[in-house]
Amino acid sequence: MTIRVRFAPSPTGHLHLGGARTALFNWLYARHHSGQFLLRIEDTDRARSTEESTAGILEALQWLHMDWDEPPLIQSTRYQAHVQAAHELVEKGGAYRCYCDAQTLEQMREDQRRRGEKPRYDRRCLDRPRPAGDQPFAIRFLTPREGVVEIEDLVKGPVQVHNDELDDLIILRSDGTPTYNFSVVMDDGFMGITHVIRGDDHLNNTFRQYHIYRALGFETPRFGHLPLIKGLSKRLGSASVQAYRDKGYLWEAVLNYIARLGWAHGDDEIFSQEELIAKFDLKGVAKSPAAFDEDKMTWLNQHYLKTLPEETVAERLLPVLAQREYPGVAQDGRLLALVRALRERARTLIDMADSARFAYLPPEGYDPKATQKWIDKKTLENLAVITKNLEELEVFGPQEIESLIRQHAEEQGMNLGQVAQPIRICLTGSAVSPPLFDTMLIIGKEEVIQRLGDGIRKLAPAVEQH
RNA sequence: GGCGCGUUAGUCUAGCGGUUCAGGACGCCGGCCUCUCACGCCGGAAACACGGGUUCGAUUCCCGUACGCGCUACCA
Numbered sequence: 001m002t003i004r005v006r007f008a009p010s011p012t013g014h015l016h017l018g019g020a021r022t023a024l025f026n027w028l029y030a031r032h033h034s035g036q037f038l039l040r041i042e043d044t045d046r047a048r049s050t051e052e053s054t055a056g057i058l059e060a061l062q063w064l065h066m067d068w069d070e071p072p073l074i075q076s077t078r079y080q081a082h083v084q085a086a087h088e089l090v091e092k093g094g095a096y097r098c099y100c101d102a103q104t105l106e107q108m109r110e111d112q113r114r115r116g117e118k119p120r121y122d123r124r125c126l127d128r129p130r131p132a133g134d135q136p137f138a139i140r141f142l143t144p145r146e147g148v149v150e151i152e153d154l155v156k157g158p159v160q161v162h163n164d165e166l167d168d169l170i171i172l173r174s175d176g177t178p179t180y181n182f183s184v185v186m187d188d189g190f191m192g193i194t195h196v197i198r199g200d201d202h203l204n205n206t207f208r209q210y211h212i213y214r215a216l217g218f219e220t221p222r223f224g225h226l227p228l229i230k231g232l233s234k235r236l237g238s239a240s241v242q243a244y245r246d247k248g249y250l251w252e253a254v255l256n257y258i259a260r261l262g263w264a265h266g267d268d269e270i271f272s273q274e275e276l277i278a279k280f281d282l283k284g285v286a287k288s289p290a291a292f293d294e295d296k297m298t299w300l301n302q303h304y305l306k307t308l309p310e311e312t313v314a315e316r317l318l319p320v321l322a323q324r325e326y327p328g329v330a331q332d333g334r335l336l337a338l339v340r341a342l343r344e345r346a347r348t349l350i351d352m353a354d355s356a357r358f359a360y361l362p363p364e365g366y367d368p369k370a371t372q373k374w375i376d377k378k379t380l381e382n383l384a385v386i387t388k389n390l391e392e393l394e395v396f397g398p399q400e401i402e403s404l405i406r407q408h409a410e411e412q413g414m415n416l417g418q419v420a421q422p423i424r425i426c427l428t429g430s431a432v433s434p435p436l437f438d439t440m441l442i443i444g445k446e447e448v449i450q451r452l453g454d455g456i457r458k459l460a461p462a463v464e465q466h
Numbered sequence: 467g468g469c470g471c472g473u474u475a476g477u478c479u480a481g482c483g484g485u486u487c488a489g490g491a492c493g494c495c496g497g498c499c500u501c502u503c504a505c506g507c508c509g510g511a512a513a514c515a516c517g518g519g520u521u522c523g524a525u526u527c528c529c530g531u532a533c534g535c536g537c538u539a540c541c542a
Contacts, residue, residue, distance in 0.1 A: 042542070044542080045542060048542090098540090100540095102539095105540085118467085118468055118469085118538085119467095138540050140540095156471070159470070161469065162469085165469055165538090167538080167539095170540050172540085173540040174540060175540080177540090179541085180541070200535080201535090201537075202536090202537090203536070203537080204469075204536070204537040207470085228536075230534090230535085257478095260479080260491090264478080264479050264480070266479095266480065266490085267479085267489070267490040268490090268491095269478095269490080286478090287472060288534095288535095289534085289535065291477060292477095292478095293476095296477075296478065296492040296493080298492090299492055299493085300492090306505075343505095344505045345503065346504085355503095370502090405501090415501080420501035420502075421501070423501090424501080424502065430502090430503095431502055431503080432503045433503075434502095434503085435501070436502080437501090
């Protein structure tokens with residue numbers, strides 16, 4: 001039997017990391033078992049569902065490199081089938097019409113509560129003869145009251161509940177529209193879903209749905225309920241997948257991170273997509289909820305920034321650089337050199353793009369603290385000499401630059417830092433940059449000399465002050 | 467309230483009755499490396515919710531308590 005799983009988001013907002021994780025576990029389960037991963041857009045909440053959300057969710061899945069095997073099923077297209085099935089169920093005696101209105105229902109529940117009973121539909125309409133005229137009615141599923149439902153959950157293990165805890169839930173509203181619990185069962189059956197992997201919040205629904213599968217003549221799928229993620233709903237907007245993409249996270253890092261959120265494979269931390277497919281197993285899924293920790297995801301991002309092929313990182317960085325409108329940004333040798341210089345120093349692509357500024361633009365000012373610490377009359381004199389020596393350099397290569405600077409430091413009886421920092425400040429405006437010689441090479445000879453000259457000129461007045 | 471599920475350091479987790487007074491990772495603290503910042507390396511602080519059982523022996527099995535989450539709709 002081919003395993004068929006599905007991810008069934010409601011298109012009412014962005015795909016957040018919790019949803020992405022549910023999708024991922026389904027996708028991994030399918031890929032690991034050579035099964036099929038399907039999508040179902042649960043858009044039956046007409047008021048809140050939007051086309052944009054659907055597009056955004058699909059885009060987020062694609063960005064995370066999850067592919068699906070059939071065109072997504074749009075649940076609203078199944079409307080007729082759901083309605084018809086509900087009525088057929090009434091004919092077969094598996095469901096019944098309920099003419100109670102909201103007010104009598106509320107009254108009933110209130111009475112039950114007052115008597116200390118659990119609120120539950122009392123089936124007053126079960127045997128009621130069909131009233132004359134065309135009174136509106138809902139359709140209720142006739143849930144067995146005897147016995148227990150036991151489900152062997154793939155994550156939780158055996159879970160059970162007594163049938164008398166379950167209510168006769170409404171499957172078709174009085175306005176003629178099917179409800180969630182009914183539509184889910186109908187479509188999972190229709191799609192031939194063999195394994196339902198979803199959030200823990202549906203665990204209790206499972207017992208209700210179980211009976212519906214049987215009444216509809218479907219084989220019940222296996223279930224696996226994933227623990228929820230703590231601390232995500234509060235910041236739902238910022239936790240959307242594309243929000244992290246826009247914050248400069250690589251999809252490899254996000255995927256790796258959410259995979260580890262509630263799932264483990266021994267002590268392993270780093271997983272490529274292929275490794276995840278090979279090693280994923282629902283047995284490794286934790287039973288308890290996990291909290292989202294952006295620091296750890298950032299650490300993973302840094303890991304991928306410094307281990308992915310430099311061409312790959314360059315490709316990802318390019319559009320971010322372009323956004324900043326740095327002049328002369330291109331997929332060239334300079335970009336590659338930048339990636340090499342910056343990848344171990346950046347946590348995100350945004351960090352990297354910020355730090356890359358020096359390669360394209362001269363400093364727009366000089367960090368006062370750094371200037372205070374490193375620039376004085378003597379260093380300005382040294383800078384003038386170094387500038388002159390650099391100008392005379394025949395070959396502006398790594399060895400040549402380094403020996404020139406080191407030699408200068410030695411002659412002046414200074415350590416490298418005392419020489420390097422003032423140069424760094426002139427070139428970048430800051431006391432922080434990649435290694436000085438790399439920085440100089442990236443900037444290029446002419447521009448280095450230009451910036452040194454500018455620096456000496458602009459910093460001189462400040463030195464006169466003290 | 468009822469029902470369901472859960473509970474190892476700040477966080478993610480390993481553990482599947484006995485050299486584990488609990489291992490890895492993020493974060494944190496200290497050190498080394500060093501032209502800055504990082505990276506890297508070395509070291510450190512930090513956890514089995516509580517109470518009963520079962521057992522020769524429980525983090526591990528069972529039962530309670532506490533706490534947390536979920537469901538309890540003509541929401542999905």
